[in-house]
Amino acid sequence: MAKQSFSSYKKLLAKMKNIVTLQSAAAILHWDMETMMPPRGIKLRSLQLAMLSRIGHKMSTDPEIGRLLEETNKHPEYSRLNPVQKRNLYLIKKHYNEQTKLPEELVAETSKQQAITIDTWKKAKAAKNFPKFKPELEKLFSLKRKAAEILMEVKESATPYDALIDIFEPKMTSEKISNVFKELKQGLVSVLRKCEASQKHPDTSILNRRVPIETQQKIAKVIAEFIGYDTESKKSGGRIDETEHPFTTGYYDDVRITTHFYENKFASAIFSLLHEGGHALYEQNLKPEWIFQPVGDACSMGLHESQSRFVENIVGRSREFWIYLLPKLRKIAGKPLSDVHLDDFIHAVNQVMPSKIRVEADEVTYGLHVIIRFNLERDLFAGKITVDELPQVWNESYREYLGVDVEDDSEGVMQDTHWASGLYGYFPSYALGNIYSGQILATMENGLQDWRDPISKGDFRNVKQWLVKNVHRHGNLYDPPDLIKIINGKELSVDPYLNYLHEKYSKLYDF
Amino acid sequence: MAKQSFSSYKKLLAKMKNIVTLQSAAAILHWDMETMMPPRGIKLRSLQLAMLSRIGHKMSTDPEIGRLLEETNKHPEYSRLNPVQKRNLYLIKKHYNEQTKLPEELVAETSKQQAITIDTWKKAKAAKNFPKFKPELEKLFSLKRKAAEILMEVKESATPYDALIDIFEPKMTSEKISNVFKELKQGLVSVLRKCEASQKHPDTSILNRRVPIETQQKIAKVIAEFIGYDTESKKSGGRIDETEHPFTTGYYDDVRITTHFYENKFASAIFSLLHEGGHALYEQNLKPEWIFQPVGDACSMGLHESQSRFVENIVGRSREFWIYLLPKLRKIAGKPLSDVHLDDFIHAVNQVMPSKIRVEADEVTYGLHVIIRFNLERDLFAGKITVDELPQVWNESYREYLGVDVEDDSEGVMQDTHWASGLYGYFPSYALGNIYSGQILATMENGLQDWRDPISKGDFRNVKQWLVKNVHRHGNLYDPPDLIKIINGKELSVDPYLNYLHEKYSKLYDF
Secondary structure, rough: OOOOOHHHHHHHHHHHHHHHHHHHHHHHHHHHHOOOOHHHHHHHHHHHHHHHHHHHHHOOHHHHHHHHHHHHHHOHHHHHHHHHHHHHHHHHHHHHHHHHEEEEEEHHHHHHHHHHHHHHHHHHHHOHHHHHHHHHHHHHHHHHHHHHHHHHHHHOOOOOOHHHHHHHHHOOOHHHHHHHHHHHHHHHHHHHHHHHOOOOOOOOOHHHOOOHHHHHHHHHHHHHHHHHHOOOOOOOOOOOEEEEOOOOOOOOOOEEEEEEOOOOHHHHHHHHHHHHHHHHHHHHOHHHHHHOOHOOOOOHHHHHHHHHHHHHHHOOEEEHHHHHHHHHHHHHHOOOHHHOOHHHHHHHHHOOOOOOOHHOOHHHHHHHHHHHHHHHHHHHHHOOOOHHHHHHHHHHHHHHHHHHOOOOOHOOOOOOOOOOOOOOOOOHHHHHHHHHHHHHHHHHHHHOOOOOOOHHHOOHHHHHHHHHHOOOOHHHOHHHHEEEEEEEEHOOOOOOHHHHHHHHHHHHOOO | OOOOOOHHHHHHHHOOOOOOOOHOOOOOHHHHHHHHHOOOHHHHHHHHHHHHHHHHHHHHHOOHHHHHHHHHHHOHHHHHHHHHHHHHHHHHHHHHHHHHHHHHHHHHHHHHHHHHHHHHHHHHHHHOOOOHHHHHHHHHHHHHHHHHHHHHHHHHOOOOHHHHHHHHHHOOHHHHHHHHHHHHHHHHHHHHHHHHHHOOOOOHHHHOOOHHHHHHHHHHHHHHHHHOOOOOOOOOEEEEEOOOOOEEEEEOOEEEEEEEEOOOHHHHHHHHHHHHHHHHHHHHHHOOOHHOOOOOOOOOHHHHHHHHHHHHHHHOOOOHHHHHHHHHHHHHHHHHHHOOHHHHHHHHHOOOOOOOHHHHHHHHHHHHHHHHHHHHHHHHHOOOOOOHHHHHHHHHHHHHHHOOOOOHHHHHOOOOOOOOOOOOOOOOHHHHHHHHHHHHHHHHHHOOOOOHHHHHHOHHHHEEEEEEEEOOOOOOOOOHHHHHHHHOOOOOOHHHHHHHHHHHHHHOOOO
């Protein structure tokens, strides 16, 4: 660090601190809305959130930020700023330029249309009626396209869609993704075919045995303890609450996760908790010294997803994890699970089976769901297909990639909330997360040869510390392509992930 | 209503809506801090709340409000505004004038000093060490005095202390309070002496029988149902959460209450719930059409307290309420309470007994605790006593009024959070609430002769509807002295409350 940073730089950081503080307050209001709020509070809550978002936008586009950035650039001490300080300035400038380029009217209109489109989506999905959804989706898509075209210039992206991808995965492009997803698809289909051809198939009926919610809540505590998400201590305890769609939110010392509990799908709570736990560990272990600075954020949605899927799948669906957890599960659940054998159970939670619903997909087919969405988004923004054609192309893709027939659009093109919420360019992050997690695993296996054995004893500390040191503590110091190179020594590559899948599933399916 | 209100008036209301929306968001963050937040989240939360309070102050002192007020006053349509609209303008102007007169520095310094004084109070209270608390209390008191002197001019109050009282109880003065508290003291002491002289005393050991928390939570639901605070329905359900110090917060459709549960003090949860329920009913039943308008608020802290104490004491400690609740309590709690008789129980929850702690005081002695605090505040602001002398004067007053010896300052002058929080002028509201509740009861008994009988059958609807119509729906249309006259036809008067106490306790204590 430069011993003494100068006043305009400090003023910029103070402004960032205010913006982050406001956003963290809005995050708690969002969390409350999903977990605690009486349903009829929704009208007032919408007003509160819209107001905080307006105030936040105003703070983010305060012309004083522009002036301070200029002043800082011209300052004689500028060249003596250290890389962390320079990264902060880069991120502040990027965010400011983007935010100020978007006309306020467009921002307001988009946020209004989003609310309408989500509402219509819910109704249309329930009614299995895409034509009802279509006009509102078209309006939102066209607003998002306008924003994408504006951002494309600021971000110097090759296409509008690239500009949207950059929001979630900086410096990633649709071309790079297309290439890497082509390889990914090949690899996934190859593993899938081998699993399908195997004679060995799991009995997944174990997973539908009735396990009372109270039992599942006890299991949840064991898992929280395993990952080091301390729920007991009054001083540092993290929250675990219940929502239909599990999520992680919060900032530094107040990160919160949710999960869901279904009596006849007890494993669902376990994997949701591990998944959100992975996200939470990332957020909780960002560098404390960087709190409130742009560099103190997580790197990208893809990296975030790499952490959740690492903990959920690479750890949580491993043999070693179940050596540890199954006896506890048997003990706590008693009769419903007393006759379950380790090998049967591990295979059951790792069943590979093409399906129609992304969020229920296994590790092997999950990527295929994501690739389909990426292709559709890319072609939609390139004008190769229209909103009108989405259902047809969707259904054809599912037949081609997964061999399944989509019977109605509620289990097809309308299954996810992302497009109704205006989150175009977000989907690739899910598959990129898997790819990153493979590269992270490959590096970890070099440094921590014996990482599996302690897991079977319930000891996750080594792995966690490794992730903290090698992933979390970098915060947002690098863009994803640089970070993955720093971690793995290599550019983005699907090979480690595919190798991991091949090794794991060849054992499970005997190929 | 004027058919068409004009633009400057509408703009003012829009500004008020923003301020209220922001305040309601801050209220949820406060609630979360007390109920849900992991303790280590406190640092971030303090920043969030300080930021929202800064933004709120800025919105409240926006010079545009001043300009719009002037424009509205001069508008040719001004005289055609209806009383509700004129009241809105009056309240907007009052609030704006007061807020703008307080220098921002003083506001900021006070809020900083408050945090320090509260923190010191907690430590000093635990250490039973007033001298530790004293210097920080002096600093806060002197800042509050400065604010009071400024507000005194704007509010045209006779003394600085009067200006502070006016914040919580508009148009109330220390002179009026002194007079009415003199009568109140006489009346309370007279009832107290008669109770003390009686041969009949309750056995309160029943109240210390161990009732498991789970049982108490079931009872809490019965009480919530009784007052019509719906906790079950997904659509309109209100929350009941647990905090050491019960409170009510929220706005219109999202009002929330808390209570506490102690195994060996089960009645405490019941009366806390009834008390907070009384507050909640008031907030939930403000006029829906007036949401976001100044006139849509509750009238004053005293009126608020009248509602909580009406439900807690006049209803909740009545014979009829226990005719209804005791069988349920026996049924739900089983053995610990199976041999409890109605008469014994009613007397136990209405025991009159001088004590040192205000929040544990009975209906008769409660007012004496409040009067002591009022006298001390008044004399402090008049310069008749110093902060240094507070413990001595406190202890002398307790000996004189209640005949109890205060052994250390943690159960004496340091027992309440109010002075450490800068809430001078708040205490009188508690006793005024009792006085108002007596006048409200007197009017209700004229209109609803048969209000007691349905209560014994668990039917609170008539009473509730009466309170909604005669108290809640007036919102903040009148200042307290006018409202109580509208309700009761008379000025503030202690007689109805003293009559109520006399009638009730003469039966319980046979005098």
